[in-house]
Amino acid sequence: MNALRDVFVRHVAQTSPAPIGLEVVRAQGAWLYTADGRRYLDLIAGIGVSALGHGHPAVLEAIAAQARRHLHVMVYGEYVIEAQVRLAERLAGLLPAPLECVYFTNSGAEAIEGALKTARKHTRRSRFVAFDGAYHGDTMAALALMGNPAFRAPFEPLPGPVSHLPYDDAAALEAIDSTVAAVVVEPVQAESGVRIPSAGFMRALRERCDRVGAMLVYDEVLTGLGRTGRLFAMEHFGVVPDLAVMAKALGGGLPLGAFCGSQRLLGELAHDPPLGHITTFGGHPLSCAAGLAALEVIVSGRLWERASTLGQELADGVRRLAGAEVAAVRAIGALIGIEFGGAGRAQAFVRESLVRGVIINWTLNAERVVRLAPPLNMGAAEVDFGLQMMAEALEASRAIGKPRA
Numbered sequence: 297m298n299a300l301r302d303v304f305v306r307h308v309a310q311t312s313p314a315p316i317g318l319e320v321v322r323a324q325g326a327w328l329y330t331a332d333g334r335r336y337l338d339l340i341a342g343i344g345v346s347a348l349g350h351g352h353p354a355v356l357e358a359i360a361a362q363a364r365r366h367l368h369v370m371v372y373g374e375y376v377i378e379a380q381v382r383l384a385e386r387l388a389g390l391l392p393a394p395l396e397c398v399y400f401t402n403s404g405a406e407a408i409e410g411a412l413k414t415a416r417k418h419t420r421r422s423r424f425v426a427f428d429g430a431y432h433g434d435t436m437a438a439l440a441l442m443g444n445p446a447f448r449a450p451f452e453p454l455p456g457p458v459s460h461l462p463y464d465d466a467a468a469l470e471a472i473d474s475t476v477a478a479v480v481v482e483p484v485q486a487e488s489g490v491r492i493p494s495a496g497f498m499r500a501l502r503e504r505c506d507r508v509g510a511m512l513v514y515d516e517v518l519t520g521l522g523r524t525g526r527l528f529a530m531e532h533f534g535v536v537p538d539l540a541v542m543a544k545a546l547g548g549g550l551p552l553g554a555f556c557g558s559q560r561l562l563g564e565l566a567h568d569p570p571l572g573h574i575t576t577f578g579g580h581p582l583s584c585a586a587g588l589a590a591l592e593v594i595v596s597g598r599l600w601e602r603a604s605t606l607g608q609e610l611a612d613g614v615r616r617l618a619g620a621e622v623a624a625v626r627a628i629g630a631l632i633g634i635e636f637g638g639a640g641r642a643q644a645f646v647r648e649s650l651v652r653g654v655i656i657n658w659t660l661n662a663e664r665v666v667r668l669a670p671p672l673n674m675g676a677a678e679v680d681f682g683l684q685m686m687a688e689a690l691e692a693s694r695a696i697g698k699p700r701a
């Protein structure tokens with residue numbers, strides 16, 4: 297019996313009946329090293345967080361330098377914290393106008409909550425619109441937006457009202473009317489199996505929101521900062537939302553989220569009542585310093601371009617390996633969805649890949665789809681290793697994977 301794993305099961309609250317349970321002792325680049333002396337290729341980058349892989353020297357140096365200066369000194373928004381100011385300034389310079397003002401949070405779900413509150417306060421309307429298949433986090437209001445009723449049901453009643461519309465269906469947008477405070481949308485639905493919408497749908501959504509005075513909120517928590525082959529996924533559609541929400545890669549491996557909008561819009565949170573939206577740890581100096589260092593590496597290396605070629609290499613490789621059990625391979629930048637004919641096949645592929653030292657995972661709202669979201673700067677040797685092991689895993693899962701349905 298592995299003693300630490302035993303303690304993990306007993307004392308760390310579990311979120312699934314069968315956690316992966318790798319005992320990680322070290323992580324470097326695209327690799328995780330475990331207590332049993334093995335190494336694993338991290339093709340999901342900690343679910344989209346570790347865009348530069350693990351332990352990037354520029355990020356570690358920024359964390360050390362900030363730790364020597366100071367850690368937490370005051371609740372968010374009261375003192376001038378240089379790490380926050382510099383990251384906000386850099387983001388504002390990279391985002392399209394009018395997204396110039398940043399409210400930092402600890403997580404993606406918290407940033408979604410902040411965006412919803414901002415939209416309610418600004419519009420004085422109550423209703424939200426989200427999409428089937430959506431995932432925006434697991435706090436109560438973020439969960440209310442979740443586009444899979446099975447995950448909402450045990451926790452109802454949830455904040456609302458929320459209406460769910462079909463994703464990528466421009467005709468359905470007629471249902472967005474002048475009672476709607478905000479429409480929240482992912483530029484690519486990752487948890488729904490890497491669903492990539494048409495530019496026409498995203499533009500129609502912008503137009504509909506403008507027509508009825510609803511705010512458009514882009515959830516770029518996973519898609520932001522190079523993942524989809526552009527610095528921000530909104531660039532694929534030529535659409536600028538009223539609020540952009542980020543997290544995951546934003547903190548360079550430390551917890552950090554943000555919602556960004558115009559100064560006028562976010563300024564509304566400062567009054568009536570004052571301190572109506574506050575956080576103790578949001579925008580922690582360590583997270584902001586790490587995030588700025590990571591962002592500089594992404595921008596100076598134009599890593600969104602590497603994300604595109606990397607995603608293409610992996611997606612083409614998987615397409616070559618795939619037999620009849622794979623229904624589709626979808627890729628946008630370094631975000632790849634491999635759709636199997638059945639959930640059993642997908643699960644067997646994930647399991648068999650792990651056995652061979654490659655970490656990939658299934659998606660919450662599409663049990664037949666396996667997702668890859670590797671570090672954007674992953675090298676050719678890792679791509680070769682990943683494809684070789686996935687070839688073996690596909691072969692093995694053909695023998696044992698039995699579709700559930």
Ligand SMILES: Cc1ncc(COP(=O)(O)O)c(C=O)c1O
Nearest residue numbers: 403404405431432433517518543
């Ligand atoms: C698109 C999207 N939005 C929001 C969230 C929630 O972020 P967090 O887990 O940091 O609360 C996630 C997390 O996976 C996500 O993928």
